[in-house]
Amino acid sequence: NSFCTLLAFAMNGTIIDTLAKVAEVYRSNGVVYRYKAYRTAIDTIKGLDFEITSADQVKGLKGIGKGMIDKIAEILRTGALQQEKDVTSDPVNQALRLFTSVHGIGPVLARQLVEQGYRTLEDLKAAHLPPAARMGLAHYEDGKERIPFAEVEDHLAHMRQLMHGAVDPALIPVVCGSHRRLGPTSGDVDVLLTQPLSHSQAASKYVYLRLVVKALRDAGYVP
DNA sequence: TAGACGGCGCATCGCC
DNA sequence: GGCGATGCG
DNA sequence: GTCTA
Numbered sequence: 001n002s003f004c005t006l007l008a009f010a011m012n013g014t015i016i017d018t019l020a021k022v023a024e025v026y027r028s029n030g031v032v033y034r035y036k037a038y039r040t041a042i043d044t045i046k047g048l049d050f051e052i053t054s055a056d057q058v059k060g061l062k063g064i065g066k067g068m069i070d071k072i073a074e075i076l077r078t079g080a081l082q083q084e085k086d087v088t089s090d091p092v093n094q095a096l097r098l099f100t101s102v103h104g105i106g107p108v109l110a111r112q113l114v115e116q117g118y119r120t121l122e123d124l125k126a127a128h129l130p131p132a133a134r135m136g137l138a139h140y141e142d143g144k145e146r147i148p149f150a151e152v153e154d155h156l157a158h159m160r161q162l163m164h165g166a167v168d169p170a171l172i173p174v175v176c177g178s179h180r181r182l183g184p185t186s187g188d189v190d191v192l193l194t195q196p197l198s199h200s201q202a203a204s205k206y207v208y209l210r211l212v213v214k215a216l217r218d219a220g221y222v223p
Numbered sequence: 224t225a226g227a228c229g230g231c232g233c234a235t236c237g238c239c
Numbered sequence: 240g241g242c243g244a245t246g247c248g
Numbered sequence: 249g250t251c252t253a
Contacts, residue, residue, distance in 0.1 A: 037250055106246055
């Protein structure tokens with residue numbers, strides 16, 4: 001629609017993708033704040049309504065300092081970022097990125113697994129893993145699956161019915177996240193449980209959360 | 224130029 | 240088992 | 249990496 005025209009500028013895309021790869025390496029190495037700094041800069045560039053032709057154009061914008069300016073300038077000048085080539089081609093970084101993409105494996109465990117010589121997800125099947133990571137590995141492919149818009153609607157319908165019948169008729173699930181923004185698919189379903197008409201504070205979030213989880217469980221919706 | 228950068232529940236681990 | 244620290248999302 | 253006190 002006219003309010004959120006998809007603005008795709010080739011050079012901005014290159015810059016975003018390049019910075020995102022470097023950011024991912026930091027994240028998988030546990031360097032969280034540097035990772036977040038990259039995310040901030042990336043979000044700023046994503047929001048631009050013009051194509052970057054000179055690094056000066058983004059000087060002073062949120063999250064963009066000298067470091068980012070230099071990187072952007074290099075990408076504009078050479079078409080790529082040497083640092084990005086270096087860090088992403090490193091086998092250890094590749095394994096760290098792969099392992100931390102498994103739900104339940106963070107930078108610390110990923111590093112330990114690499115030190116133990118593991119390099120592929122196939123390798124990990126033979127590794128000693130905590131239950132959460134074992135679960136994440138078992139559902140690795142499924143976890144990457146995107147959920148079609150219509151399917152999210154089905155989930156919400158089920159949930160409304162469940163809330164109304166088994167928990168509290170006043171409890172209304174409100175969808176947020178990508179589905180609320182009308183994305184064609186969603187990675188997950190974010191739901192806010194609200195109680196619009198309630199003037200009571202009697203029920204603590206814990207009481208409700210337990211009721212909700214139990215209802216979902218009894219319905220066979222979650223294990 | 225040092226320190227902040229979100230806060231929190233749950234699972235696990237090391238120590239007592 | 241209790242308890243604080245750490246990892247993770 | 250960036251920003252602020």
